[in-house]
Amino acid sequence: MNDKWMLYMRGSVTFGLGLAIITLLARWVTGNTILSSPQTLIQYGIAGSIGYAIAGGLAFFFLGLVAKRVRRSFPEAITIGDVLKEKLLPSYYHTFILMLLFMGAYALMVQFYAAGTLFYYAIPQLPLIGFGGFLLLVIYFGGYGGLKKLTSLSFYSVVMIFLTTILLPIYSYLQNGISPIYDGVKLYHPYLFFMGSHETVWFVSAAILVFTGQILTDSATWMRIFVTKPEKIGLAFQSTGLIWATVPMALLALLLFAISGKSFDHVYLLIQTMLQALDASFLMIIFVFFV
Amino acid sequence: MIAMLTASSSELHGWTSLLIKNVWLEKSLTDKQITQYRHLSVWLLAFILFVIVAIVFPSSFSLLFFFGNLYASLIPAVMYILITEHRTGPAPAIIVAIGSVIGIVSHLSLHSFFSIWASFLSACLLFIAFYLFNLQKYKKPME
Incomplete structure (x- = not known):
């Protein structure tokens, strides 16, 4: 196999704990996480939002156990396909790979859809042009760049994501005070505090399954597993789970702040409401640009 | 972004x-x-x-759980492939298909989250059955 191709797939370094966590986080803090949080909050309340965050974290914990074992038994593998090749008979192996590719293309479509939606809120006049530019960048990094470039991009991306998710809620809560926000939410949206709905429990348990399935069948995640040092994988996944869970929680805090003073017309417009609630426009730009 | x-x-x-x-x-x-x-x-x-x-675009955002049934029934399939020692034939693909279909059909009468569990549990049961069925056959390690 040629060098250029191997460099594209594996990069040139073996990941330790830090790089593994950073690249996994960069892979899994997605448009879904951001755009589905308003709907989760309104339909399943605060308990549902926290449950959603915990579900994602649990999925990573579970995957850590599997990944450790697989990494040890297949030291030579690069993609999930290499493992399947050894474990399935040839013709069925192709069926399975095609299924994974189909799921991957679908997941990518959901990502693109989420990105398009954010462009739709940010530049309503020309959403498709912004989206096209976004796609060109994705093609550059994903198709031409290779793992090395992706890793350095991930590093900056994770720094910025956490800058945003820490800065914005703290700024909003400091500016307005915690108890006015709490009172406002209690006055306008008392149903959000309702716990113990059966639907919430089912939602969270189904979310655990869907998250686990998504992470388990994702080829990008497996490629990161196969370049990580075997002894670090368990810890890397556990830490990723813990850190990942803070992102939906931060979004929950921001959303609560956004709806604390008023009612809203439509769930899909909540992101817009949230952006408007950040009143200083540079904060809005930070949110759209970084997240 | x-x-x-x-x-x-x-x-x-x-x-x-x-x-x-x-x-x-x-x-x-x-x-x-x-x-x-x-x-x-x-x-x-x-x-x-x-x-x-x-x-x-732009229509409502309900894509997250759209393929939930497929994902839920893929968990036991991938786990089975990764954990067992032997080479498997067509069973995983077929069981994934059965699990998703059971989930989608049960969607008609149950809530969508129940149907995700239905997919997962039926696929799990089928794999356990398949494993027990093959236990004799795969007792000796493959070459």
């Missing part, structure tokens, strides 16, 4: 690697061909998805 950019790029990178390494490379391509195929597949996929998104 940046979070979405890294997530999508990583996904595209994983997708392309899987496609070329495990579907096309078996014909042993040259360096140049690999690069060509890589660029071709990336542009083609991005173009197709761009068209799809431009058409369905």
